Amino acid sequence: MKKHNFNPGPAVLPASVLQEASKAILDYQGTGLSILEISHRGKEFVDIIEEAISLTKELLGLNEDHHVLFTTGGASSQFFMLAQNLLNAGDTAAFADTGTWANKAIKEAKAYGNIKVVNSSKDKNYSYIPKDFSGVPADARFLHVTSNNTIFGTQMQTWPEVAMPLVCDMSSDIFSRPIPIEKFGLIYAGAQKNLGPAGVTMVILRKDMVRTDLTHHMPPMLDYKTFIAENSLYNTPPVFPIYVSMLTLRWIKNLGGLEAMEKINTAKANLLYGEIDANPLFKGTVALEDRSKMNICFVTDNEVLENEFATDAKNAGCINLKGHRSVGGFRASIYNALPIESVQVLVDTMKEFARKKG
């Protein structure tokens, strides 16, 4: 039985994408070679990466001012790479502290510049998005935000009004909704939540962010300029993750792009939050206005109920629902590729659980 996979990452991929990818593993388009065996410098792969870039540009409304790069090392490596590329010693940057991932980004950036943490929701275990950006220093080169906090289940529903470019960790909600692209100087995302398999990270970099005046040593593999100059082919890139990401981007385009994707995501989130709010045995953990449409956290009153529901959900084929240890309870990750039918199965299981206990 195909499971309803609520894993926070690596996450569910579209069934049609998996089918096409599995064919490509055996024989890529009649070449007699597996996608895993083709040259990263041959025409087949160059076509794939070019299509991935052009789909990204089309879906997000990018223009000639943007580079689309593919790096390795995960979003976690961007925490230091972005700071290393955007800051000289003595430069200032502002960061919003909205959870575990934001904290890691802050910690790494501190090695490269003066980092000002302008707000934080730590006081309430990161259960809301702080919205006061008045403390952003005028000379900050950028403001770093995390658009969706995968662990705590909060998501920015409005964007900060600041003079400087946003640098955004969009790992868990990229391509889930339209964004005002003009606000962003840099966007990065590990692929394994909303885009593809683990192993590749997408970096969208606006040209005016690229610095030619860095004073510290930059190893070529950590320098955005290398990725720009070599079209992300300086060394052997993760061919298969880029290929599957490209297939997912095609899938999003065929659905109608990011507006359509957002409608579907809103319908799925409303369905689940509706049940959490109506069901006497469950409650949400975050501020209503900051609820994530990607990672939905909810809890019960006590451990007995929690364990019983975990068993019922598992029996219904709903897996990987355990909340992160810092929140507890349950977390349903309902990324782009999770069908609404899977959310419905979870909701039905919650309803039945309440009836049984009622």
Ligand SMILES: *Cc1c(COP(=O)(O)O)cnc(C)c1O
């Ligand atoms: C998963 C995640 C990361 C870490 O991604 P890796 O690719 O595993 O390094 C960083 N930020 C956010 C918001 C995430 O959800």
